[in-house]
Amino acid sequence: MSANASGNGRLAVVAFGGNALITDNDHSAIPDQFHNVEAMAPHVVDMIEDGWRVLVTHGNGPQVGFILRRSELAMAEVAPVPMDYAVADTQGAIGYMFNKALTNELRRRGLARPVATVVTQTLVDAADPAFVNPTKPVGAFMDEGSARRAAAELGWTVAEDAGRGWRRIVASPRPRAIVELDTIRSLLDTGVLVVACGGGGIPVTTNGQGELAGIAAVIDKDLASELLARQLRADALIIPTGVEKVAIGFGTPQQQWLDRLTVSQAVAYAESGQFGEGSMRPKVEALVGFVTANPAGAGVITDAANLGRALRRETGTWIEADDRPAL
Ligand SMILES: Nc1ncnc2c1ncn2[C@@H]1O[C@H](COP(=O)(O)OP(=O)(O)O)[C@@H](O)[C@H]1O
Ligand SMILES: NC(=O)OP(=O)(O)O
Numbered sequence: 001m002s003a004n005a006s007g008n009g010r011l012a013v014v015a016f017g018g019n020a021l022i023t024d025n026d027h028s029a030i031p032d033q034f035h036n037v038e039a040m041a042p043h044v045v046d047m048i049e050d051g052w053r054v055l056v057t058h059g060n061g062p063q064v065g066f067i068l069r070r071s072e073l074a075m076a077e078v079a080p081v082p083m084d085y086a087v088a089d090t091q092g093a094i095g096y097m098f099n100k101a102l103t104n105e106l107r108r109r110g111l112a113r114p115v116a117t118v119v120t121q122t123l124v125d126a127a128d129p130a131f132v133n134p135t136k137p138v139g140a141f142m143d144e145g146s147a148r149r150a151a152a153e154l155g156w157t158v159a160e161d162a163g164r165g166w167r168r169i170v171a172s173p174r175p176r177a178i179v180e181l182d183t184i185r186s187l188l189d190t191g192v193l194v195v196a197c198g199g200g201g202i203p204v205t206t207n208g209q210g211e212l213a214g215i216a217a218v219i220d221k222d223l224a225s226e227l228l229a230r231q232l233r234a235d236a237l238i239i240p241t242g243v244e245k246v247a248i249g250f251g252t253p254q255q256q257w258l259d260r261l262t263v264s265q266a267v268a269y270a271e272s273g274q275f276g277e278g279s280m281r282p283k284v285e286a287l288v289g290f291v292t293a294n295p296a297g298a299g300v301i302t303d304a305a306n307l308g309r310a311l312r313r314e315t316g317t318w319i320e321a322d323d324r325p326a327l
Contacts, residue, residue: 011053011188012236012298012311015225015286016040018059018199020241020304021094028066028140034097040240041101043307044193045109050308052236053188056098057228059221060090060199065139065168072154083170084202084214091119091198098195106193115193121179121212122201122219122227128173136172136218137278141165162276163251169278171217175200175224179212181231188232200224226286229297236298237290238310239283244303246284246317248274259315262322263288287319295321 021033047054064086071081081089095117102115134157142150147158147166156168178184178201187194200219204212222239229237245257248269261269266288275281280301287299302309302316310316320326 009051009053010235011055011232012047012238013055013057013225013229013232013234014044014047014238014240014307015221016056016058016304017239017241018061018063018221021058021097022062028062030093033063033094034101037094037097038101038104040304041098041105043240043304044102045105045111046308047311048106048111048113048193049109050311053191054193055184055188055228055232055234056102056193056195057197057221057225058094058098058195058199060087060094061136061138061218062140063090063094064199064218065137068168069139082214083216083218084204087199087202087218088119091117091202094198095119095195102193102195113191113193115195116187117198118180118184118187118194118196120184120197120201121204122175122197122224123177123179123206123212124173124203124215124217124219125176126205126215128171130173131171131217134169134171135159135278136170136220137161137167138170138218139168141167162279164279172200172220173203173217175219175227178224178228178231179204181228184228185232197221197224197228220282222282222286223289226289229290230293233294234290234297236300236311237287238298238300238302238307239286240302240304240307241280241283242303243301244306244315246275246280246301250274250276250280258317260326261317261319262324263292263319264322266319284319291319291321295324 067086150156151158159169161167184196200221203217247255249255291299299319300316
């Protein structure tokens, strides 16, 4: 392994959004997702060349919904896929896309660094109120009529998603612990480029004797990535998504893109409804949690193409502890 591939250096958790993996009109098309992951890989490898150790996490909202829908459509012929297994399926498939794209990009640049995807379980509380109040959008966007029909005919819970259309929603309990945390840490310490905690992790509960059991839910990957970044004492938590910066008045004539938000400003804006529920709000909340626990840490929201520029502070929205002086 080259010196650059050692387990030293600043650690960044980079949490790619599930929607950010999709640009094609046919939202469920796999080649389009791989094409987008291929476009993201050079930005991750740029960070490695800049001396960062990188842990990639990713969302799975659209993809887990597609798997559940395929399973429903095929029910007459094959047994249905339980939701925890559907999340595991997305970790495997999206992890494979990142493994392949990152390995190819490292090879192109002559960098010797192993890449590994860790199937990751995330502990949740079976009594979490989220199980009776689903909030996590999954699968395709629909018009309201189609959504209401799916609710009546298929028993889905549906809701409008951040002004972008209607979607199926499922339970999204808070992540409490990452079961494979020590394995992920060991891999990072030996210089492996790790992909982990996909889709927020496979939701599991424990019976108190440490015995794990899967449960039907999709965990928010921003909140799980924050937990992971905090427990690994990462230096940066970066959330690449569909926008270069966070805005107040998003989508209105008063829209104002933000370079920096203090924790207090972020909390106040979140409480006044400035950030889309289930879209931008959990990202802001994740970074507030991260920089509150680690005031010297960098908490940044941007798009994948601007990862490097955002880390150099040329763009993106940085969320910072209240007492950190503005640059
Ligand atoms: N205040 C805001 N500022 C910027 N974008 C916002 C805001 N509120 C909602 N959004 C929307 O949230 C999207 C990011 O959420 P989403 O697509 O769910 O994330 P992910 O990339 O994790 O799949 C942005 O692309 C934007 O359309
Ligand atoms: N699990 C999750 O939060 O996925 P998205 O980022 O795709 O919504």
